[in-house]
Amino acid sequence: GNSVTQMEGPVTLSEEAFLTINCTYTATGYPSLFWYVQYPGEGLQLLLKATKADDKGSNKGFEATYRKETTSFHLEKGSVQVSDSAVYFCALRTTGNQFYFGTGTSLTVIP
Amino acid sequence: EAQVTQNPRYLITVTGKKLTVTCSQNMNHEYMSWYRQDPGLGLRQIYYSMNVEVTDKGDVPEGYKVSRKEKRNFPLILESPSPNQTSLYFCASGVTGQPNEAFFGQGTRLTVV
Numbered sequence: 001g002n003s004v005t006q007m008e009g010p011v012t013l014s015e016e017a018f019l020t021i022n023c024t025y026t027a028t029g030y031p032s033l034f035w036y037v038q039y040p041g042e043g044l045q046l047l048l049k050a051t052k053a054d055d056k057g058s059n060k061g062f063e064a065t066y067r068k069e070t071t072s073f074h075l076e077k078g079s080v081q082v083s084d085s086a087v088y089f090c091a092l093r094t095t096g097n098q099f100y101f102g103t104g105t106s107l108t109v110i111p
Numbered sequence: 112e113a114q115v116t117q118n119p120r121y122l123i124t125v126t127g128k129k130l131t132v133t134c135s136q137n138m139n140h141e142y143m144s145w146y147r148q149d150p151g152l153g154l155r156q157i158y159y160s161m162n163v164e165v166t167d168k169g170d171v172p173e174g175y176k177v178s179r180k181e182k183r184n185f186p187l188i189l190e191s192p193s194p195n196q197t198s199l200y201f202c203a204s205g206v207t208g209q210p211n212e213a214f215f216g217q218g219t220r221l222t223v224v
Contacts, residue, residue, distance in 0.1 A: 004153075034212055043115075043201055043215035044154075051211075089153065093211055097142065097161060098169060099203075103153035 002027045006090045006102035013080055013109050021075040021105045023064075023090035031092040033057075033066050033073040038087045038104070047075075047088070080109045113138045115216035117202050123222045124192055132187045132219050134202030142205045143185035144169070144213065145177065147198040154201065160185055161207060192223040 007022040025033065032051045036044040048057030053068035062077045073090060090102040115136045124130055136143065144159035146169075156169030160179040174196055176188040185204075189196060199220050203213035 032211060036215075043217045044203075044213075045215070046212045049212055091154075093213075097159065097207065097211075099144065099146075099154075099156050099159075099213060100170075101146075101154040103151060 002031070002092065002094055002098070002100045004090050004092055004100050004102040006088075006105055008103075008105070009087075010106040010108060013107070015082055015109055015111050016079045017109075019075070019077040019080045019084075019107070021088055021090075021107070023073045023075065023102060025071050025073065025090075025092050025100075027071075027092055027094060027100075029095045031094050033064070034091045034093070035062070035064055035073070035075050036089045036091060036101075038089065040086075044089060080107070082109045082111055085109050113214070115202055115204050115214055117200075117216035117219050119219060120217060121220050123224065125224055126193055127191050130189050130192060130221075132189075132200060132202075132221070134185045134187065134216060135183050136185075136202075136204040136214070137183065138204060138214065139182065140204035140214070141182070141207045142211070142213075143179065144203045144205075145175070145185070145187045146201045146203065147171065147196075148201060148218075149198050157187070157200075192221075194223050197221060197223050 035047040048059040050057040050066035145157040146154040158177040160166045202216040205213045
């Protein structure tokens with residue numbers, strides 16, 4: 001079946017620290033991969049995406065590379081800010097148009 | 112402004128009393144979907160629709176109904192709500208081709224007592 005596994009949180013980092021949130025997936029066919037961010041009291045917002053193997057998605061300093069050989073899509077940022085504090089979700093969309101989400105990773109960045 | 116609008120944002124109801132959560136999008140998207148978000152479980156897809164009059168079950172469809180009579184609207188219906196349907200619900204829309212990310216509404220927090 002299809003599923004997404006992401007690292008458990010919560011994650012607490014100091015400002016300007018390096019961030020990695022691990023995400024691995026199981027899927028049949030060739031899914032598209034996404035990272036979404038959710039701020040308190042709000043819906044999910046797309047952070048970045050990749051639609052095929054070796055694609056790198058990037059936005060606002062965040063990056064993730066679609067690795068088919070390791071079935072991974074890890075999120076990274078070189079220097080986090082307090083404003084990056086949020087919950088991050090890894091997700092895949094199958095060729096049959098179903099979405100599967102990870103359980104979310106809460107990030108808190110302290111000054 | 113492009114958006115997905117859900118109503119109501121908050122709802123408290125009693126077991127067995129039918130309710131509808133509305134969802135509307137103004138982006139002319141073919142694809143619409145409903146999710147529930149529960150602590151420790153992330154988002155789980157309830158139903159999705161590829162276009163008008165076309166709906167499919169997601170991972171957790173039991174106890175829910177949907178309809179897609181117009182392209183912009185995709186209401187979620189709970190015919191006989193139960194306490195285990197207490198959750199945070201999100202509607203989303205998107206295009207069917209690439210790129211195909213989902214655009215989310217603000218969420219509806221439902222409590223069934």
